[in-house]
Amino acid sequence: MSQTELDRQFAFLAEADKLKSVERANTLIDLSRRENSAEHSWHLALYALVLEGQAGEGVDISRVIRMLILHDLVEIDVGDVPLHSADGQAHDAPEIHAAEAAAARRLFGMLPASQGQAFLALWEEFEAAETPDAVFAKSLDRTQPLIQNLASDGIGWAEYGVTCQHIEDRVGARIARGMPAVWAELERRVRSFFNAVDP
Amino acid sequence: MSQTELDRQFAFLAEADKLKSVERANTLIDLSRRENSAEHSWHLALYALVLEGQAGEGVDISRVIRMLILHDLVEIDVGDVPLHSADGQAHDAPEIHAAEAAAARRLFGMLPASQGQAFLALWEEFEAAETPDAVFAKSLDRTQPLIQNLASDGIGWAEYGVTCQHIEDRVGARIARGMPAVWAELERRVRSFFNAVDP
Ligand SMILES: [Ca+2]
Numbered sequence: 001m002s003q004t005e006l007d008r009q010f011a012f013l014a015e016a017d018k019l020k021s022v023e024r025a026n027t028l029i030d031l032s033r034r035e036n037s038a039e040h041s042w043h044l045a046l047y048a049l050v051l052e053g054q055a056g057e058g059v060d061i062s063r064v065i066r067m068l069i070l071h072d073l074v075e076i077d078v079g080d081v082p083l084h085s086a087d088g089q090a091h092d093a094p095e096i097h098a099a100e101a102a103a104a105r106r107l108f109g110m111l112p113a114s115q116g117q118a119f120l121a122l123w124e125e126f127e128a129a130e131t132p133d134a135v136f137a138k139s140l141d142r143t144q145p146l147i148q149n150l151a152s153d154g155i156g157w158a159e160y161g162v163t164c165q166h167i168e169d170r171v172g173a174r175i176a177r178g179m180p181a182v183w184a185e186l187e188r189r190v191r192s193f194f195n196a197v198d199p
Numbered sequence: 200m201s202q203t204e205l206d207r208q209f210a211f212l213a214e215a216d217k218l219k220s221v222e223r224a225n226t227l228i229d230l231s232r233r234e235n236s237a238e239h240s241w242h243l244a245l246y247a248l249v250l251e252g253q254a255g256e257g258v259d260i261s262r263v264i265r266m267l268i269l270h271d272l273v274e275i276d277v278g279d280v281p282l283h284s285a286d287g288q289a290h291d292a293p294e295i296h297a298a299e300a301a302a303a304r305r306l307f308g309m310l311p312a313s314q315g316q317a318f319l320a321l322w323e324e325f326e327a328a329e330t331p332d333a334v335f336a337k338s339l340d341r342t343q344p345l346i347q348n349l350a351s352d353g354i355g356w357a358e359y360g361v362t363c364q365h366i367e368d369r370v371g372a373r374i375a376r377g378m379p380a381v382w383a384e385l386e387r388r389v390r391s392f393f394n395a396v397d398p
Contacts, residue, residue: 006384009249013343016245017228020238029216039219041332042241046215047267049318050208050310062261069244069264111249135376142211165262184207 005112012110015076025082026156027147037072037080040144046069047140054179056126058132067126067137070119077103083145084160088170100127109134139178142171143186150189164194204311211309214275215387221274223360225280227352234379235375236279239343243267246339260387266336268323269318276302283359286370299326338377342385349388353396359398363393 003011022037045065052061072080080098083091090096104123108116127133129138146167149156157167167190176183202210221236244264253262265301277298282290286303303322307315328337334346345366348355356366366389375382 010206013249014228027212028219038241039237042237065264120397
């Protein structure tokens with residue numbers, strides 16, 4: 001029996017269930033456990049809805065939300081690479097990018113062809129971080145873990161030896177690019193957090 | 200110091216983190232643990248993207264996705280009420296609806312006023328299940344746990360003593376209303392599942 005479009009879509013949606021088992025570096029705010037990439041993706045979509053007013057000109061929030069829903073699926077094959085692991089070097093390594101691109105082809109390739117191609121193009125746009133939608137989506141992706149860390153006494157930062165300067169470099173620049181007013185406020189909070197820890 | 204709009208939005212987004220600790224009746228497909236309501240909400244948003252082609256006339260998928268991102272937040276206060284608990288009676292009990300409405304007012308009330316009102320209206324529209332967008336969103340909300348249950352040998356159904364007839368009544372009617380072709384396919388799969396269990 002040949003697979004119908006619906007069969008392929010159901011198989012993809014069942015495969016996507018595995019994202020709920022991909023563990024991230026940061027925890028829930030109550031420190032009860034680490035966050036997984038599926039609930040993180042939901043939280044980012046909510047961030048996009050709530051912080052819509054911070055988006056720059058030309059940003060289409062509905063496209064941003066679509067990107068955010070899809071952006072971490074590749075971690076089903078590759079896992080989450082923590083931003084601050086290997087002193088900040090692992091996250092942008094070319095071999096990670098290649099593995100993620102292969103994962104995107106495998107996963108979106110499960111779908112009917114034209115739909116899979118559209119999803120792949122949206123994922124590639126997010127990764128390239130050049131269009132206004134992708135820039136905004138990337139800035140949300142940096143903002144959420146920062147707020148989780150601030151709200152949970154920086155436990156996740158301590159684990160990776162993260163300094164205030166690391167955050168300015170690896171997180172702040174990216175947030176500022178998409179949401180300058182949000183970074184202005186968060187930079188104040190981050191500085192006062194690290195001043196309190198190590199005055 | 201008076202709270203800025205951003206302060207309120209950050210506080211709401213931190214409060215929303217608690218949805219990741221609300222446990223649902225169904226499990227992940229690999230049976231490793233129960234699903235939580237935050238990752239369930241992400242999965243539903245992905246269902247909406249993937250099954251967009253099944254939506255009836257007049258459905259705006261971007262509004263549907265917004266509804267799905269917000270729809271379970273009230274469970275932070277009320278918890279998830281399993282569809283099949285108390286022989287299917289608990290889910291639509293008036294006292295549950297009243298508690299969820301109070302939770303919606305509390306949670307969306309944390310946001311700047313006009314934004315909170317817009318989110319509340321979207322949540323109420325979903326709950327009322329009358330507009331094309333809400334009908335489609337509700338049918339996705341019934342489809343995802345059904346596919347999880349089918350893919351994990353009906354363990355969740357067995358736990359609640361769910362029969363094929365319960366599924367036709369409590370799940371099928373709702374799915375068929377928003378996505379008739381999807382229900383036609385799932386009804387076939389559900390019947391063949393129950394025939395195999397209890398021929
Ligand atoms: Ca629910």
